[in-house]
Amino acid sequence: MKKIISSLGILSIFIFFTTASYGQCDAGSISDQCIPKLQDGFNFVKSYQIDGAGGSKTKVEYSYVFAKGTQYMINICSEASDTDGIVVSLFNSSRKRVTTSNANGKLFSAIAYPCNATGIYYITFTFEGSAKHCGGAVLGFKR
Amino acid sequence: MNRLFPALVLIVLMACGESKTKSEEQAFLESLDSAESSQPEISEEVISDIMQQIPSPLEISVLLKESGTNYKKDILNSTDNTEKYNSSYKQALNLGIYGTDLGYTNIYEQNQDGLFYLNSIKSLADALNIGQFFDFGTIRKLAANSQNLDSLLLITTLNFNSINHYLQTQDRANLSILLLTGGWLEALHISCQVYKEHPGLELREKIGEQKIIMENILLLLNAVQSSDPNILALSEDLAELKSEFDKIEIIYTYQESTFEEIDGVLVIKDNSTTEINVTEENISSITQVTDKVREKIIS
Numbered sequence: 001m002k003k004i005i006s007s008l009g010i011l012s013i014f015i016f017f018t019t020a021s022y023g024q025c026d027a028g029s030i031s032d033q034c035i036p037k038l039q040d041g042f043n044f045v046k047s048y049q050i051d052g053a054g055g056s057k058t059k060v061e062y063s064y065v066f067a068k069g070t071q072y073m074i075n076i077c078s079e080a081s082d083t084d085g086i087v088v089s090l091f092n093s094s095r096k097r098v099t100t101s102n103a104n105g106k107l108f109s110a111i112a113y114p115c116n117a118t119g120i121y122y123i124t125f126t127f128e129g130s131a132k133h134c135g136g137a138v139l140g141f142k143r
Numbered sequence: 144m145n146r147l148f149p150a151l152v153l154i155v156l157m158a159c160g161e162s163k164t165k166s167e168e169q170a171f172l173e174s175l176d177s178a179e180s181s182q183p184e185i186s187e188e189v190i191s192d193i194m195q196q197i198p199s200p201l202e203i204s205v206l207l208k209e210s211g212t213n214y215k216k217d218i219l220n221s222t223d224n225t226e227k228y229n230s231s232y233k234q235a236l237n238l239g240i241y242g243t244d245l246g247y248t249n250i251y252e253q254n255q256d257g258l259f260y261l262n263s264i265k266s267l268a269d270a271l272n273i274g275q276f277f278d279f280g281t282i283r284k285l286a287a288n289s290q291n292l293d294s295l296l297l298i299t300t301l302n303f304n305s306i307n308h309y310l311q312t313q314d315r316a317n318l319s320i321l322l323l324t325g326g327w328l329e330a331l332h333i334s335c336q337v338y339k340e341h342p343g344l345e346l347r348e349k350i351g352e353q354k355i356i357m358e359n360i361l362l363l364l365n366a367v368q369s370s371d372p373n374i375l376a377l378s379e380d381l382a383e384l385k386s387e388f389d390k391i392e393i394i395y396t397y398q399e400s401t402f403e404e405i406d407g408v409l410v411i412k413d414n415s416t417t418e419i420n421v422t423e424e425n426i427s428s429i430t431q432v433t434d435k436v437r438e439k440i441i442s
Binding site: 043045046047064065067069070073092093096099101104108111113114116120 | 192195196197198199201202205206209293296297300301304345348349352355356359393395396397400402404405407408409410411412413414415416417419
């Protein structure tokens with residue numbers, strides 16, 4: 001019985017700290033606050049929550065149908081002033097990489113994608129030396 | 144200990160899940176037709192993944208406006224029909240349709256018509272007990288001034304996104320799927336009707352590329368069709384539309400993209416292409432079937 005009680009105590013502490021550490025990432029608020037970062041002329045489409053669960057998740061992925069003739073913009077936000085190591089990459093439906101925000105030796109907080117080929121694209125967020133593994137992003141479009 | 148662990152984890156997860164407001168949830172559940180209470184046949188995660196791919200109907204309205212075509216009120220679903228929609232099946236589908244119509248009126252800055260659509264949306268959303276997600280007061284104020292177009296589009300998009308998210312988290316993905324289906328079908332209908340008077344390559348290709356969305360819509364409906372005979376019938380109707388889209392060929396050619404930095408933004412040059420082989424006959428058939436399916440929904 002004592003063993004069960006002590007095990008339950010350890011388990012409770014484990015659950016408390018695990019949920020507490022996940023609770024630190026308010027990706028919903030960050031993605032909402034990211035909306036004004038869309039450049040003028042772009043219409044808001046969606047916001048994306050990027051919760052790397054304290055580093056235990058290596059990528060967060062969404063998908064969207066991009067259309068030929070439309071320009072899309074993705075902005076990344078974090079609690080810090082920069083992207084906090086969050087990288088966005090676009091892959092086409094065959095999983096071939098179209099682009100990444102990790103380019104020219106730096107991490108861009110915004111990418112503009114004038115689409116020339118209609119199809120399903122995967123919007124993948126990964127972490128490069130991120131401190132909090134937590135952020136948000138917004139997708140907008142314009143013709 | 145091994146037996147206790149999963150039970151404890153389950154209790155903790157259940158406790159966390161109970162943070163939603165019970166009254167809202169209860170009111171929502173009670174509002175649904177009893178036939179819609181079944182669970183979908185594929186995982187909700189997969190459904191959610193497919194749903195998030197469906198593009199905003201606003202994209203088509205923006206294309207139509209920017210290509211110089213005039214506003215055409217008579218092709219939209221009349222707001223006089225609102226009172227006909229008594230089942231949650233019809234209410235969800237037509238909420239999606241009116242949502243697209245509202246976006247169309249907003250893009251063309253037809254504020255008075257927009258207010259009529261807003262009233263219909265309020266009526267249907269209230270009937271589905273999801274009216275709390277629309278900030279009608281703010282939307283009405285924004286709609287009163289055409290200077291507020293960006294804010295108006297933003298808030299209506301956010302409200303619809305919140306509804307879709309809420310319905311999915313409440314295990315009512317079937318209503319969310321109907322909402323998306325209605326919204327997409329109305330955008331297709333508007334495109335086809337405008338094409339009749341203003342045929343052009345860009346709009347023809349835009350209609351043709353809906354083949355990709357059509358496949359996703361049908362996947363979603365097939366996933367929940369056993370929950371409601373109405374959804375099963377709709378799936379069968381849309382299968383006919385899909386067979387018309389199947390005649391269209393989309394050829395994708397991949398070529399590595401290049402990029403440049405402009406004002407701190409990474410601007411991609413997409414070197415891949417798609418060739419969309421779609422004929423006048425294809426568009427004519429798609430228009431006919433779309434009209435037929437839509438007529439059943441809005442009548």
